[in-house]
Amino acid sequence: MEKETVPGGSGSAMLQSKEEEEPKMTDGKKKMKVMVAIDESAESFNALKWALDNLYGIVGFTPEAGGGGGILTIVHVQEPFQRFVLPALSTSSAFYATSSMVESVRKSQEENSAALLSRALQMCKDKMVKAESLVLEGDPKDMICQSAEQMHIDLLVVGSRGLGKIKRAFLGSVSDYCAHHAVCPIIIVKPPKEQHE
Template sequence: MGKARTVGIGMDYSATSKSALRWAIDNLIEAGDQMIIIHVRSPKSDPTNKQLFADTGSPLIPLEEFKEANVSKQYGLTPDPEVLDLLDTVSKTKGAKVVAKIYWGDPREKLCDAVEHLKLDSLVVGSRGLGIIKRVLLGSVSNYVVTNATCPVTVVKGTPLPKP
C-alpha cells in the first residue's frame, strides 16, 4: 500500500457517472484513500446557500451528513440511494474516506477547478457517449477535462456496467 490518494469522481447521477463510480471503487480506490464526489449544479439552480459558495463550491461534506436528505436538498440535490449505498460500502469495506463537494457553473470548468482546489491525484468521470454532431455543438465535458485537467483523468465510457 502506497501513499493515500485523493480521488475525485464527477457525479451527476446519470448511468455513466454511476458506472464511473463503480469503476473507481473496483479498480482505483484503496484503503486510506479519500474519495471526493464532485457535483456540478447548473448556475440557474437556486439553493439557499449557492451565493455563499458560488466561487469556491460548498465546503467538503462528510458522507454521514451527505446521506441525510435535508443536507442534500440544501444544495439542490436529490439523494440517489444506489450511489449512497455504493459510497457507504466503499467507506466500510475499503476504509476510504468519502466526502462530497458541490460547485455551480459549467461542469467543464468546475471539474478542472476542483482538480486544482482539492489537489486531486486523479479524477474519474463518465462519458455520455455523444455522437460527433452533438459533441461539436454541445462540447464534451470529458474531452475538455482530459485536455485541461492537471492530474490523470480516467473516462469511463460505453454502456453502464451491470450491477454486482
C-alpha cells in the first residue's frame, strides 16, 4: 500500500513511479494492472465495488485460482487550489488568498483524500484484494489518462454520474473524456438503476 502525491498544476507533470518494471509473472501469466479512479461521489465507489465483485471475484483472476491476481491501483485526483478568487457578484478586482488560507485548504484536501482512500482500501481489504493508492494533483480527466498510460495500466475502471446530454455538454464528463482519450481499455460503470432514478 503506497501513497504518492504528484503535483500536476495544469496536469503537465510526469507521474513518478517507484516501480517502472512490468508486473511479475505467475505460472507464465502476466498480472493484470487495473486502475480505479475515485472521488467523493457514490458512483466512483460503485465502480470500485463493481471491479472488486466482477474482476477480482471471477475464477482465473484471483491468486487462489492460479490466475496470479492482479495489481489494483486506486487513484484520486485533487484539483489544484487557485490562489485568487473572483467575487461572483462584484465588479471589483480578484481576491488573493493568504498563505494561511492556502495551507488550510491544502490540509483539508489532504484529509479528504486520506479519508477517501482509507474507505476505498478498506473495501479492498474486506474482499481480500491487495491494492495500492495514488493521489495526484491536476485536472482529473487529464491526470487519470496520463497516469494510466505512464503506469501501463491494462484496464481503467471509472464511475459514471449518469449526466444527461445537456449537463454533460456544460459540465464535461470525466468518464466520457477517459473513454475517448485513455490508451487502455476502459469500463464505465453506470450507477445502479435505483440510484440513477
